[in-house]
Amino acid sequence: MNFGADFESYHKRLLGGDYDEFIEYLRARPTRKSLRVNTLKSNAAEVDDFLNDRGIDYAGVPWCGEGRWVPASAELDTMEHQLGWFFIQEAASMAPVAVLDPQPGEMILDLCAAPGAKTTQIAAATAGAGAVVANDDNYTRIRALVYNIQRCGASNTVAVNRDAVGFEKQWVLFDRVLVDAPCSSVGTARKNPEVLKTWSIDRVQKLSWLQTKLVSSAFKCLKDGGSLVYSTCTTSVEENERVIEDLLSKFDDAELAPIKIAGFAHVDGLTKKTRKCVRVLPQHNDTESYFIARVVKNA
């Protein structure tokens, strides 16, 4: 795997002593396969029985009660998958919705929703009540989103195809908003090394500009007292800490909230103002890299 000189020098400066292990995971260790029990259609006992019947060894994902790690060789393209019993979802990507903590009866917005792993996780957490608005501004990706909403039985979910930037112009306010932002996806390089070919500082900065717009729009969609979770599957400070700092500087009523997520090894955000954010490298939990921030709107 060729990382490119810019990628290597950036990440050496960013990660310091963690760099060598980070690269070793990217180079030589494919992502562990995992699934999430979809409690709208099934339950943990039923899915565990299914895995046992098929001789699939599994282990619980510590930060998500519905998460199961399975071997890479596990054949999951089965009737049970089509019945919506589970969603094949990367384990670290289950964390943002755990942090969002949606409650039954709430109005939730998933601003960049396709293909719907987190949307359906939110719908399950709301027990099919309240309402989930799943937005994606890419119409071709809406098809994948709709397929997963249908398959998972997320009957309280509405798919919307609007610009994510400027979504506040829809004049609907939400109890909670998830922004799982488009990013340089360095965290997914273990399963998709191609993402590293497009990595550049120039691209990171362009994405950062977009992400600051997205998170500002998302914040404006919050009810007073509501909370927003911002997440990416990438490593750069520009796409993570700087986006949150920008949000905090723009909105007096925005406050960074602590994140408690049991069993999810991580380090704090890298800047003074973002210490309450969570940063995950592949070597922490043998997952993709992730960044998660939780911001509340003070009433």
Place this chain on the structure above:
Amino acid sequence: MPSRRMSSKGLRELECAVKKQFGCGLPEGLAFYVKEEKKRLKVFAYSGSSEPRLPFAWIGVHFGFLDDGVFAPSIEGAQLLGEGAVKNVVEVGVECARKYFRGEDITLPAEAEGIVLLKTEGKIIAPAQAKDNKLKNILPKSRHSK
């Protein structure tokens, strides 16, 4: 894009079709939306607590098609009708169900005709079409497994 909430008249027609075909009422707690598609009504079931106040590309789950008084449920429509259904329910073994989900037709274990609900291991899982002593596969290809 689902265009509108189902009218009272449409709802009565749907209730009537479901009662006639499956011997049960509509599942509770759902609002129904419709879109015309190839001269039949595509019906959506939505359980959200508030009606979306913004234009949407999709709402809830596709419940089924209503065509001239006959209701053909989707997979999720069949599952929502669930335990309440007492007519036109055909029980098959789990291996037959797996065969069905691979996109194949399967043997009809009992007399039936028309749209039926497939049941396996005590659960309604999908619709099928009983015809010529077979359960003909009517699952969308996107929902076939390996």
